[in-house]
Amino acid sequence: MAMKVKRYEAPTLQEALQHVKRDLGSEAVILQTRKFNRGGVFGLLGKSMVEVLAATDMESAGASAERREQPRAAARPAQSPAPRKPAQTQQSASPKAEEEMRSELREVKNALQTLLHKSRAEEQETVNPYPPIFGSLYLQLIENDVSDALAQDIIRAMDDSLAEEDKDDEEAARAALERQLRRLLKVSGAITLSGREPKTVALVGPTGVGKTTTIAKIATVFALQKKKSVGIITADTYRIAAVEQIKVYSEILDVPVKVVYTAEDMKRAVDSFADRDLILIDTAGRSHWDTARISEIRDLLAVCYPLEIHLTLSAHIRYKDMLDISDKFRPLAYNHLIFTKLDETSTYGNLINLIASRNVGVSYLCFGQNVPGEIEAASPGALLNLVMGKPLKQAVNAGRER
Ligand SMILES: Nc1nc2c(ncn2[C@@H]2O[C@H](COP(=O)(O)OP(=O)(O)OP(=O)(O)O)[C@@H](O)[C@H]2O)c(=O)[nH]1
């Protein structure tokens, strides 16, 4: 005789038992019941469910299925074919058959016991040890596009950093989250001038991300607000309009601009700005797949070391593209990140994902087309506000740390 063991899930025990009865018949033996949570975050906020393990012998299961299929036949025994032996009649089975059945039932019970031990052990490993506030903070990170892996790392680190008695305290949990985010957020902030030598800063990156606009914004901050002497060099001679664009800004700002075509030109231009506080170098936008053109930029910049190289990225692109771009521009040895077009997205988790995966600090955040303005030196506070879903302007202003 073969046994049939099945697992049933339902929101309540009653419903689960109804399934068992319908499926296996009323002779089914209930071997185990347990409650568990389905879905949610780390098993939190999930739906409470009941699991029932039930067993019956195949014959009675078959009989019950047959009874379900032929309810009328049972009501009219005279017209029906010879009925199958119902499960109850097993009482009249031979002692040998009965012993066989008992021994099989024992085997099934043993097997089930082992299985249940295993699943309990697994359950204990996966059951969430975190309090509900951790679940809602985790959701907040996910809703803001922080990657699942990073969000889980953050929650785990929060858990490690908090004393047991503080874990249910919302304020303590939020403070722990802030600490973890600040730990991850590498920020280099505004360009600092080094003193007697001019600080030389180049912006590189994909096409149309806002390099030229950002150079104009930075030039404004230093030339007009900080009253520093600034020189601009453009190596973007690829598009005719590019030179015109930078010349317009240079006239408005009253900042000299030099156009360079070759490495020798670049060297001369940098030398000619030796008396300046800040030299800003604009480069042509390059597709990150165009390794040959990225190498051209590297050759041009090679003559003006030491310099800071800021990889400029649009904040609204996919995380995968950010990773690809940050990889493909590596030959340029960039040492800072600028995020532009923050105004063209509403979630900022990607910034955190990228910063956490690259050992490069963020210098500036840009959030509009207007020059001057719509640029802010990056700060942990601003990034933190952004990733926690504060409105953009509020986030960057509140993040200002002077
Ligand atoms: N919304 C928004 N638009 C921006 C921002 N920065 C630049 N732009 C716009 O993006 C477009 C391209 O800006 P550019 O400064 O020419 O970009 P680029 O990286 O120099 O472009 P290439 O030199 O062609 O590679 C322009 O329309 C800018 O006004 C920003 O922070 N937010």
Ligand SMILES: [Mg+2]
């Ligand atoms: Mg440009």
